[in-house]
Amino acid sequence: MSRATTHSAEEAALREPWEDIARQRQAVEMGMWAFLASEILFFTGIFAGYTIYRSTYPEAFWVAGGHTSLFYGGTNTAILLVSSAAMGIVPSAARWPSLGSFARTMLWVAALLGIAFLVLKGFEYAEDFDEHLFPGPDFEIHERGAQLFFAFYWCVTAIHAIHLIIGIGLVARLAIAGARDPRWFSQTPAVQATALYWGLVDVIWTIVFVILYLPGRGS
Amino acid sequence: MTDAVLGDTLPHDVTTFDKGYLGDGHTLGSWLFTTDHKRIAILYAVTITIFFFIGGIAIALVRIELVTPAQDFVTADEYNRLFTLHGIVMVWFFLVPSIPTTFGNFLLPMMIGARDLAFPKLNLFSWYLTIIGGALTIYMLLAGGVDTGWTFYTPYSSIYSNSHVIAAAMAVFVAGFGTIATGVNFITTIHTMRAPGMTWFRLPLFVWAMYTVSVVIVLATPVLAMTLLLMTLERFFGVPIFNPNEGGDPLLFQHLFWFYSHPAVYIMILPAMGVVSEVIPCFARRRLFGYDFMVYALIAISVIGFFVWGHHMFVSGQSAYANLVFSFLSFIVAVPSAIKVFNWTATLYRGQITYESPMLYSFGFVGLFTIGGLTGLFLASIPIDIHATDTYFVIAHFHYVMVGGTVSAFFAALHFWWPKITGRMYPEAWARFAAILMFFGFNFTFFPQFIMGWAGMPRRYGSYPPEFQIYHVLSSAGAAVLAIAYLMPLAYLTWSLRWGRRAPDNPWRATGLEWQTSSPPPTHNFEKLPIVENEPYDYHPRGYVDQEHEAAGTAESPQKGGEQQ
Numbered sequence: 001m002s003r004a005t006t007h008s009a010e011e012a013a014l015r016e017p018w019e020d021i022a023r024q025r026q027a028v029e030m031g032m033w034a035f036l037a038s039e040i041l042f043f044t045g046i047f048a049g050y051t052i053y054r055s056t057y058p059e060a061f062w063v064a065g066g067h068t069s070l071f072y073g074g075t076n077t078a079i080l081l082v083s084s085a086a087m088g089i090v091p092s093a094a095r096w097p098s099l100g101s102f103a104r105t106m107l108w109v110a111a112l113l114g115i116a117f118l119v120l121k122g123f124e125y126a127e128d129f130d131e132h133l134f135p136g137p138d139f140e141i142h143e144r145g146a147q148l149f150f151a152f153y154w155c156v157t158a159i160h161a162i163h164l165i166i167g168i169g170l171v172a173r174l175a176i177a178g179a180r181d182p183r184w185f186s187q188t189p190a191v192q193a194t195a196l197y198w199g200l201v202d203v204i205w206t207i208v209f210v211i212l213y214l215p216g217r218g219s
Numbered sequence: 220m221t222d223a224v225l226g227d228t229l230p231h232d233v234t235t236f237d238k239g240y241l242g243d244g245h246t247l248g249s250w251l252f253t254t255d256h257k258r259i260a261i262l263y264a265v266t267i268t269i270f271f272f273i274g275g276i277a278i279a280l281v282r283i284e285l286v287t288p289a290q291d292f293v294t295a296d297e298y299n300r301l302f303t304l305h306g307i308v309m310v311w312f313f314l315v316p317s318i319p320t321t322f323g324n325f326l327l328p329m330m331i332g333a334r335d336l337a338f339p340k341l342n343l344f345s346w347y348l349t350i351i352g353g354a355l356t357i358y359m360l361l362a363g364g365v366d367t368g369w370t371f372y373t374p375y376s377s378i379y380s381n382s383h384v385i386a387a388a389m390a391v392f393v394a395g396f397g398t399i400a401t402g403v404n405f406i407t408t409i410h411t412m413r414a415p416g417m418t419w420f421r422l423p424l425f426v427w428a429m430y431t432v433s434v435v436i437v438l439a440t441p442v443l444a445m446t447l448l449l450m451t452l453e454r455f456f457g458v459p460i461f462n463p464n465e466g467g468d469p470l471l472f473q474h475l476f477w478f479y480s481h482p483a484v485y486i487m488i489l490p491a492m493g494v495v496s497e498v499i500p501c502f503a504r505r506r507l508f509g510y511d512f513m514v515y516a517l518i519a520i521s522v523i524g525f526f527v528w529g530h531h532m533f534v535s536g537q538s539a540y541a542n543l544v545f546s547f548l549s550f551i552v553a554v555p556s557a558i559k560v561f562n563w564t565a566t567l568y569r570g571q572i573t574y575e576s577p578m579l580y581s582f583g584f585v586g587l588f589t590i591g592g593l594t595g596l597f598l599a600s601i602p603i604d605i606h607a608t609d610t611y612f613v614i615a616h617f618h619y620v621m622v623g624g625t626v627s628a629f630f631a632a633l634h635f636w637w638p639k640i641t642g643r644m645y646p647e648a649w650a651r652f653a654a655i656l657m658f659f660g661f662n663f664t665f666f667p668q669f670i671m672g673w674a675g676m677p678r679r680y681g682s683y684p685p686e687f688q689i690y691h692v693l694s695s696a697g698a699a700v701l702a703i704a705y706l707m708p709l710a711y712l713t714w715s716l717r718w719g720r721r722a723p724d725n726p727w728r729a730t731g732l733e734w735q736t737s738s739p740p741p742t743h744n745f746e747k748l749p750i751v752e753n754e755p756y757d758y759h760p761r762g763y764v765d766q767e768h769e770a771a772g773t774a775e776s777p778q779k780g781g782e783q784q
Contacts, residue, residue: 016254016334016335016339017333017334017335017336017337017339017412017743023411026411027337027338027407027408027410027411027412030406030407030410030411031337031338031341031403031404031406031407034402034403034406034407034437035399035403035437037437037438038399038402038403038437038438038440038441039441041437041438041439041441041442042441042442042444042445043445044442044445045441045442045444045445045446045449045475045478046445046449048475049449049460049471049475052468052471053466053467053468053471056466056468057466060466134458135457135458135459135465136457144465144466145465145466147459147465147466148459148460148465148466148467150458151453151458151459151460151465151467152460154456154458155448155449155452155458155460159448
C-alpha cells in the first residue's frame with residue numbers, strides 16, 4: 001500500500017486529543033487493561049465468596065456440583081474457546097488492508113459463537129428450573145450449603161452472560177463500522193480493545209467452568 | 220486581544236462567560252454534549268454541589284431531632300432514613316467524586332501539559348453515569364428513602380428492610396462505574412500524555428494524588444459493585460448469598476463491603492492531600508519539603524490502605540488473629556500519613572507565609588486531619604475500639620478526616636483555582652472570614668461528639684439519656700454555624716462571577732503549568748504546548764541563598780521576593 005493510503009487511514013482512526021495514532025493506540029490499550037483489572041476485581045468479589053463457602057461446606061458443594069450439566073458447560077466452554085481463537089486473529093489481520101474483510105468475518109464468527117453460547121445457556125437454565133435447582137422452598141438438594149452453591153451458580157453465570165451480551169454488541173458494532181469504513185478499521189485501536197475485552201469474558205468463563213461444573217465429577 | 224483589554228478596563232462588566240473555554244458556546248447543548256474536560260468538571264461541580272446540599276439538609280434535620288433527648292421531631296423510622304440518606308449522598312455523591320471529578324478533571328490535563336484527558340467521550344459518559352446514579356438516588360428519596368444505614372449490612376438490607384434498598388444500591392452501583400471510568404481515564408492520561416520534560420518526579424503532588432487515587436478507585440470500587448449486586452440479587456430473587464438461614468455468612472458481606480469502603484476513605488483523603496501540597500508551598504513561597512517522600516507516602520497509603528479493612532469489624536466476631544493483623548496494619552498506615560503532615564509543616568519553615576483564604580483552609584485541613592488521624596490510632600487499638608465502637612467517638616473521628624480534612628481541602632482548592640476556572644477573583648475578606656468560620660463551626664460541631672462518644676453515646680439513635688443533651692445541643696449549634704460557613708462561599712463566589720475583579724493568569728505567582736495559560740484557559744488549554752524544564756515547586760533557588768544576590772533582587776523588585784526565575 002502507498003504511504004498516502006496509510007496516512008489517510010491513520011487520520012480516519014485518529015481521535016481528539018491525539019496527535020499520532022501510535023500514541024493513541026498505546027493509550028487505548030493501557031486504558032483497556034486498567035478496565036480489565038477493574039473487571040477482574042469485580043469477579044474476584046464473587047469468587048472470594050464462593051471460595052469461602054466451598055471451604056465451609058465442601059461436601060454440599062461436591063454434591064451440588066454434580067447436579068450441573070457437564071454437557072452444556074463443556075460445550076459452552078469449547079464454543080467460547082473457539083470464539084477466542086477466531087478473535088485472536090483479528091487484531092493482527094485487521095492491520096492488513098487485504099485481510100480486512102477476513103478480520104471482519106472472524107469478528108462475526110466470534111459474535112455468532114457468542115450467541116450460540118447464550119442459546120445453549122438458555123436451554124441449560126430451562127433444564128435447571130425443571131430440576132428445581134433455583135434456590136427456594138422446593139429446592140432439589142437438601143444438603144445444607146447446596147443452596148449457596150446454586151446461588152453462586154445463578155449469579156455468576158448471569159453476570160457472565162451480561163458481560164458476553166455486551167461483548168457481542170461491541171464486536172458487532174466493530175464489524176459493522178469496519179465494513180462501512182475499512183480504512184478506519186485498519187488503524188483503529190478499538191479492534192485491539194474489543195479483542196482484549198472478549199478475551200476477558202472468555203477467561204472468566206474458564207474459571208467459572210472449573211469451579212461450577214467440575215466439582216462432584218469423578219470419584 | 221482587544222476583548223481582553225476591554226475586559227480589564229471594565230472590571231464590573233457583565234461578560235463573564237465570554238473568554239476561553241467559557242466563551243466556546245453558550246447553549247445548553249454546548250454543555251451537555253461537551254467533551255472538554257474543563258466543562259465536564261463544571262458539570263460535575265454543579266452536580267455534587269446539589270448533592271452536598273441534599274445530604275446537608277438530611278443531617279440538619281437529624282441535628283434538630285437531637286437537640287432534645289426525646290424522639291419528638293421525626294419518628295424513629297424517619298430518623299433512620301435521614302441519616303442513611305446523609306451517608307449515601309455524602310459518601311458516593313459528594314466525597315468520593317468531589318475533588319477528582321471537579322479539580323482533577325479540570326486541572327490534571329493542564330498540570331501535565333496536555334490538551335485534554337485521554338478519553339474525552341468516556342469522561343462525558345462517566346458524568347452521565349453519575350447523573351443516572353444521582354437520579355436513582357432522588358427517586359429513592361422521593362419514594363420514601365432507605366433505612367439500612369449507608370453500610371447496607373445484610374441480612375437486614377437483603378431480607379428484612381421495608382425500604383427502597385434496591386434503588387439505593389443500584390444508584391451507588393451505577394455511580395461507581397462512573398468513578399471507575401474517571402479512574403481509568405486519569406491513569407491512562409498520566410501515563411501517556413505528559414508534556415516533554417514532565418518526568419514522573421516532576422509531576423505536581425496533585426497529579427500524583429490523582430494517580431494513586433485512580434488506582435484505588437479502579438481496584439476497590441468493582442468489589443463494592445459486586446457486593447451490592449449480590450445483595451440486590453438476594454433481595455430481589457431470593458438467592459441466598461448472605462442469608463444465615465441457608466448457611467450463608469453475613470460477615471462475608473461486611474468483609475467485601477469494607478474491602479471497598481476502607482480504601483474509599485483514602486479515595487476521599489488522597490486528593491485532599493494533593494490539593495494541600497499545592498497550596499502550602501505557594502503561600503509559604505517554599506519548595507515542598509521532601510517531595511520524593513511525599514510521593515512515596517501517597518503510594519504507601521494507597522497500598523497499605525487496601526489491607527486494613529478488618530478494623531471496622533473488631534467486634535463482629537472475626538478471629539482474634541485477624542483482629543491482631545488488622546490492628547497492626549492500621550497503625551502502620553498512620554506512618555505515611557504522619558510523614559505528610561510533618562512535611563507540610565516543614566515546608567512552612569523559613570517560608571514567607573501569607574494568609575490568603577486557600578492557605579487558611581489548608582491550615583484547617585492539616586490541623587483537623589491530624590486530630591482525625593490521631594483519633595484513628597485510638598480506634599486501631601483493639602481494646603479502645605471495643606469501648607468506642609458504634610459511638611459518637613467514631614463519628615467524630617471520621618468526620619474530622621472527611622469533613623475537616625477533605626471538605627476543607629475542597630474549599631482550599633475551590634478558592635485557589637477559582638480565578639483560573641472562572642477568570643474572576645473572589646472577595647478575599649469574605650473568603651477569609653468563611654474559612655475561619657468553617658474551622659470554628661466544624662470544631663464546635665464535632666469536638667463535643669468525641670466527648671459524648673467516649674462517655675458512651677451510641678450512634679444512630681434519635682433519642683438518648685438526658686445527660687448527653689449538653690453535647691448534642693453544642694453539636695447542633697455548631698452545625699448551624701457550619702451551615703452558614705458553607706452557604707457563604709456559595710453566595711460570594713456566585714457574586715464574583717459577575718462582579719468579581721478580572722483574574723490575571725497567575726494571581727498567586729504559583730508554579731505549575733496550569734498557571735502559564737490564560738484565565739480562564741482556552742478550549743485546548745495552551746496556545747502552544749509547554750516543555751517542562753523546571754523542578755516542581757520551584758519557588759526559590761535551591762541550596763544556600765546568596766545573600767548579596769538576594770538583597771539586590773529584592774531591591775530591584777520588592778514584590779518578587781523568593782519567586783521563581
